[in-house]
Amino acid sequence: MTDIAIETEGLTKQFGGFYAVQGVNLQVKRHTIHALIGPNGAGKSTCFNLITKFLQPSSGKIRLNGQDITTTKPAALARRGMVRSFQISSVFPHLTCAENVRVALQRQMHNSFKFWKPESVLHELDDEVDEILKSVGLWDMRGAMAVELSYGRKRLLELATTLALKPEVLLFDEPMAGMSTGDIQMVVDLIRKAAEGRTVLMVEHNMGVVADLSDTITVLQRGQVLAEGSYEEVSNNPEVRAAYMGGHA
Amino acid sequence: MASKTSGNWKGWAQFAVAIAALIVLPFFLYPVFLAKVLCFALFAAAFNLLLGFAGLLSFGHAAFFGFSAYVSAHAAKEWGFTPELAILAGTVVAAFLGAVIGLLAIRRQGIYFAMVTLALAQMVFFICIQAPFTHGEDGIQGVPRGHFLGIVDLESNFAIYYFVLAVFLIGVMVIYRTVHSPFGQVLKSIRENEPRAISLGYDADRYKLMAFILSATIAGMAGSTKVLVFKLASLTDVAWQMSGEVVLMTILGGVGTMLGPIVGASIIVTMQNYLAEVGQLTLIIQGLVFMFCVLLFRRGIVGEIKHRWTQMRGGKDEPAHLSPGKATGETDGAPVTHG
Ligand SMILES: Nc1ncnc2c1ncn2[C@@H]1O[C@H](COP(=O)(O)OP(=O)(O)OP(=O)(O)O)[C@@H](O)[C@H]1O
Ligand SMILES: [Mg+2]
Numbered sequence: 001m002t003d004i005a006i007e008t009e010g011l012t013k014q015f016g017g018f019y020a021v022q023g024v025n026l027q028v029k030r031h032t033i034h035a036l037i038g039p040n041g042a043g044k045s046t047c048f049n050l051i052t053k054f055l056q057p058s059s060g061k062i063r064l065n066g067q068d069i070t071t072t073k074p075a076a077l078a079r080r081g082m083v084r085s086f087q088i089s090s091v092f093p094h095l096t097c098a099e100n101v102r103v104a105l106q107r108q109m110h111n112s113f114k115f116w117k118p119e120s121v122l123h124e125l126d127d128e129v130d131e132i133l134k135s136v137g138l139w140d141m142r143g144a145m146a147v148e149l150s151y152g153r154k155r156l157l158e159l160a161t162t163l164a165l166k167p168e169v170l171l172f173d174e175p176m177a178g179m180s181t182g183d184i185q186m187v188v189d190l191i192r193k194a195a196e197g198r199t200v201l202m203v204e205h206n207m208g209v210v211a212d213l214s215d216t217i218t219v220l221q222r223g224q225v226l227a228e229g230s231y232e233e234v235s236n237n238p239e240v241r242a243a244y245m246g247g248h249a
Numbered sequence: 250m251a252s253k254t255s256g257n258w259k260g261w262a263q264f265a266v267a268i269a270a271l272i273v274l275p276f277f278l279y280p281v282f283l284a285k286v287l288c289f290a291l292f293a294a295a296f297n298l299l300l301g302f303a304g305l306l307s308f309g310h311a312a313f314f315g316f317s318a319y320v321s322a323h324a325a326k327e328w329g330f331t332p333e334l335a336i337l338a339g340t341v342v343a344a345f346l347g348a349v350i351g352l353l354a355i356r357r358q359g360i361y362f363a364m365v366t367l368a369l370a371q372m373v374f375f376i377c378i379q380a381p382f383t384h385g386e387d388g389i390q391g392v393p394r395g396h397f398l399g400i401v402d403l404e405s406n407f408a409i410y411y412f413v414l415a416v417f418l419i420g421v422m423v424i425y426r427t428v429h430s431p432f433g434q435v436l437k438s439i440r441e442n443e444p445r446a447i448s449l450g451y452d453a454d455r456y457k458l459m460a461f462i463l464s465a466t467i468a469g470m471a472g473s474t475k476v477l478v479f480k481l482a483s484l485t486d487v488a489w490q491m492s493g494e495v496v497l498m499t500i501l502g503g504v505g506t507m508l509g510p511i512v513g514a515s516i517i518v519t520m521q522n523y524l525a526e527v528g529q530l531t532l533i534i535q536g537l538v539f540m541f542c543v544l545l546f547r548r549g550i551v552g553e554i555k556h557r558w559t560q561m562r563g564g565k566d567e568p569a570h571l572s573p574g575k576a577t578g579e580t581d582g583a584p585v586t587h588g
Binding site: 052054073074075076078079083084085086090091092093094095099102103104106107109111112113114115116117118119121122161165 | 426427429430431432433434435437438441442444445446447448449450451452453456459463
């Protein structure tokens with residue numbers, strides 16, 4: 001096996017005549033935390049959608065552990081150990097918190113087509129569900145519908161659901177968006193812990209978090225890679241500074 | 250956990266009372282009418298499995314109900330099948346038909362799904378007009394009710410009622426089990442948030458197809474059973490209006506609740522029965538009642554009662570059921586298409 005977990009080659013996505021992502025070559029090393037940053041509209045989420053196959057690239061190749069996944073279906077990719085979260089909190093609103101996590105765990109039981117079995121067979125997952133909910137501080141909300149949670153807690157629930165799968169490769173699209181300062185520290189710790197022995201690719205606007213967590217940073221601008229390197233290298237890059245000043249002014 | 254077990258106990262008690270009521274009901278009301286109600290209630294419950302728990306609005310369920318009716322009628326009349334085998338034949342055919350129509354429609358989203366199912370159901374309708382075995386405008390008449398297991402004569406109206414009740418209970422139990430199963434859990438997650446379910450590794454289309462086939466199968470079972478009650482299979486059962494009627498029953502009673510479609514079907518069938526004299530006016534009155542109910546109870550009758558009840562007790566909605574979620578939102582266009 002190569003030591004590159006995710007690799008893209010000339011990744012390109014066109015919407016009409018507009019290039020949202022253009023010729024991106026990305027290499028995410030195994031067991032590292034890699035951040036994707038850039039101004040709004042740079043194409044970060046599009047990149048995520050391409051890598052996780054929620055969008056089909058216009059051209060270019062994507063590899064997972066050296067194997068071509070350019071035509072793999074998104075659900076199959078998840079079963080191969082690459083799981084993503086979404087930029088806008090993505091929970092199952094009218095399921096309880098416990099059920100949200102349990103649905104993720106359920107897949108490993110290989111019973112998800114069994115319509116003749118009682119739901120009670122899923123109770124064997126209860127302990128694991130409880131433990132996962134405790135790790136994000138949502139255990140006392142386990143019976144509440146996800147729709148009733150505050151935004152920050154929905155994000156925590158989503159994170160818990162993602163981590164429940166123990167995926168080999170994790171993709172987070174702005175995991176800290178809409179979280180309180182206290183929760184951010186908890187999520188940073190959770191991601192750092194989850195990243196042990198795993199590969200993480202994340203999009204994040206909070207530079208403190210990016211500096212704290214990432215081994216490598218790739219800066220995107222207008223669909224193209226502008227710079228890549230450690231936090232020091234990237235933050236001292238004059239082009240990156242200009243892009244950020246321009247992007248926010 | 251204690252409240253959960255007591256809830257279960259209460260559930261069983263309610264279930265027992267309901268069964269007892271269903272058993273004594275034909276002593277007070279005309280059994281054939283009651284049997285008709287049960288057939289439509291099962292049809293609506295099958296439809297609700299798809300709309301309420303998979304979030305898919307099919308506008309072609311008459312195809313399964315009506316085509317199975319023909320199959321069951323033909324099997325009973327021409328091949329001399331016993332009633333349970335005739336129903337089985339209709340049900341199996343509905344499963345296959347469901348697989349074919351489902352495969353063609355399942356990738357479409359929202360209103361496109363409804364349109365594709367409608368178009369395919371219309372094709373089934375035209376086959377039923379053209380095929381010789383359906384006898385065109387006449388339909389298949391004089392279908393014998395036969396002997397259950399070759400022994401029990403179903404010719405009496407009481408006998409047929411209890412037979413239909415048994416079929417109804419089997420169908421509803423299959424639906425209940427499906428909704429409360431590992432499969433049902435995944436199905437609900439897909440209804441709630443399809444991209445998220447996919448990102449967890451579930452091939453949403455395969456689960457939706459499975460739900461579609463199950464729903465079609467039970468709809469076919471309901472149609473096959475209705476044939477034995479009325480000794481008749483006709484084009485009415487396979488026409489698009491029937492697809493509309495089942496949407497109406499389900500929404501009226503409450504999408505995504507176990508009891509809602511049953512209540513909705515009872516109301517509509519009763520109304521049609523008592524309004525039969527006024528002829529064409531029936532449709533207008535039905536439409537008005539429907540509009541009135543939808544405006545007043547957005548969740549349907551049962552959905553609304555449940556919602557008020559849980560609010561009154563300051564509790565939360567039961568996890569297994571959907572109140573105002575995505576599925577009901579998607580059905581908002583349905584009455585327009587129907588009217
Ligand atoms: N489905 C689509 N159709 C057309 N244009 C799209 C589509 N999705 C994204 N875009 C465009 O592609 C560009 C990149 O969008 P993307 O969401 O990837 O940006 P981003 O880097 O994630 O931004 P943000 O920081 O705001 O999340 C934007 O200009 C966006 O308008
Ligand atoms: Mg984005």
